[in-house]
Amino acid sequence: MEHSFFDELKSFMESGIYPLLGSTVVFLDPVRLLNESYSRFTISPSAYYSRRFDSNPNGDLVREGEAENLSESKKRKRKRKPKLSDLNEREREAEKRHQDARPLLLRAHRALLEASDLLGMLSKIIDNGSSSHCRRRADEVNFVELGKLWQAPLFEMSLCSRAPNNVDEGVEFDHCVERTVIPLFNNLISNEANDDAEAKFQSSRYILPSRSCFQMSDLRQVRDLIPELAHTEGALVALWMTNREKLRIFVEKELFPAWGVTDAAIFYWMKVKPDGSLICDLDSFHHRPYECLLLGYVNVNVDSECLATHKCLRSIQVIVSVPGAHSRKPPLGKLLLEHIPGPKPAKCIELFAREMVAGWTSWGNEPLHFQDSTYFLEKEGNIAPPGGINSLGNN
Template identity: 45%
Template sequence: MEGEVNAHKLSLFQESGIYLLDDSNAVFMDPVRVLNRFYHRFSVSPSTYYSRSFKSPTPSTEPKRKRKRKSEEPPPLNDRELIALQRHKDARPLLLAAHECLMKSSELLDALKTLKSESTRVCLAGQHSFVDLARVAPQLEVTLSLRVGDADTDADPHQPQNGSQDSPSFQCFEQKVFPAFNNLVANDTMDDAVAEILNNQYIMPRESCFYMSDLGQIRNLIPAHADSGFNLIIVDPPWENASAHQKSRYQTLPNRYFLSLPIKQLTHSEGALVALWVTNREKLRCFVENELFPAWGVSYAANFYWLKVKENGSWICDLDHFHHRPYECLILGYSTGKVNNTDNQSKFKPVKNDRVIMSIPGDYSRKPPIADLLLDHVPGVKPPRCIELFAREIMGGCVAWGNEPLHFQDSKYFFKKMDK
């Protein structure tokens, strides 16, 4: 009986990318499978999504530095570090229990061994910096190729169609040209779309949009009517981070910039669930709790953990490493929207605290697609009207806003299915 249950759970995982562990408060996620549910002719390539985790170590040619002698006693922790340490101690039993459930799920761990061997047919290409392009070419245009009708062919959307009207490839695609910046570009079809900018191709999932701009233009996304607002708002701010700055991964912003985000104006009239990614810095956690959520009009609901593991299920680093923990936090809260309707507040569903989401991490700063795990707590209309702020990729059924929402949509992260 137990074997049948596990086989069923594994079958669901193969389709959905989400595996419910025996501990009901913990799940394992394969982001590639989750994302691929929104693509038809293309697939996200596991070898590029997990490039950081699956990269083979290369021997260093640099001479080894002499290790500094450790001082007899480490310097005492300051008050903020002591609070951070206590947060970690509180979370530690939850993380250990979730990880233990993962390591007992032998059928899931066996399935993870195939991730690296899955298709590696990747379209390699150079990648543009949209932050730079917005400065030097603000009038840049994007050509969006949309498949129209019901034709199911291997026709190239960038090649002229020479068939007759009876041919299945006749006018299979239509092209639309839009401003690339400060403009909403939408794929409102049930199929993938190909966006082309300066000869680079970017793959858009079905029913998705992106708005590429700096922070000063975000208010253009505020709907004219609250009934057209968003009831799921995911925020992944570019927090000031020494590692990101040193590695030139992306531009960061001081915390005060995030206070101006128009969360309440973006919120649907029936309210919204707000999901905010944060690091483990205590200064940041205090800022969110004492300044950011109050400024947004968001009430705290729960705290989730994203626990990062390797393909064999082990931690990516020591759980108790003080300056580099193998987990990040997702803070959830509720926004009542433009109108401060106290009735809405009472209708919000309580969220079970301390849920643990485990996955193999992708590229630097890339977060797993967590919308499916939040649906039960999203108030109002279904399917939810979703927006992701500071997005670097596009989710199906979601509006992606940021200064580089096409970053992980570059064709080099995908392969084309041969039979589509």
């Protein structure tokens, strides 16, 4: 048994994935998963895990700067769970969904708490000796607002290419071998190298993972995009959901049918603190400690193709992790890869993206948000392999 724990921990340190109940529940370290996209840089654990949590038994979340007002705010803002008879129809349906999922979520959390070997490592994994690297700049670029300006088509960014044999540590952006200036908005920008690339916009510096591309633009016609983007030999669609019942009904009854999504499945993302406790009470009516991911297939006959081309969407039901910055979702590409139908390697795109991943296309109005260099640490003594960054033209 000890040997099994050692093997699982070793595998976790390499992959960022720790199985808790076979393949039904897994714990993720997003930092390790994201670091697979980079060669010269690493995600700073303290910058990723920048949220602060209190230690009270109810598991309420405390953000930076709020600790001194915690006791008073709890007295004023804590809401009592309403009686079932006081709920409207949608609220009752949402509560029923919660009660249906509750036994699975409790089993998943119990499995985490029983993994004492993993829990013993979490605080060290999250701190990782880099606690001084968690402050953000006050002048952080707001790409959403910039994209609304009439000047948006005129904004340009500088892209840096390094020499393949450059081994100098901490090379500054101004000492790049080659710099390319290209339009930032409504332009598909690709890093085709097997190395991280660097970009500069205004006073901020950004890190682009290898073999990735992004497009900074609005997605106003997203309802019509999925059928156009889906591969004719099959595609997997995954959509993050809040716990609002109105939105859930819209996706299940209108959006997925309009996209032609079939065989829908649901995964749960359970959010925990570094000590393994939930970020809030499981039955908190106004703030659940989990989110839902709805998944399904387009252009796939599951009955005849599922076992032949990909693994069916039944093996993972609960994903557990310590959350990062507000609304930052854990990277699930590695987990979902075996579920993707069609030719390999799979072509993957994230819509409304706020960060980039190697091998993926990131599309949205702020795909560079979490690529800011303040989220990264630079490795020492790495050699930049050959390659370059391309602008693939305006769409």
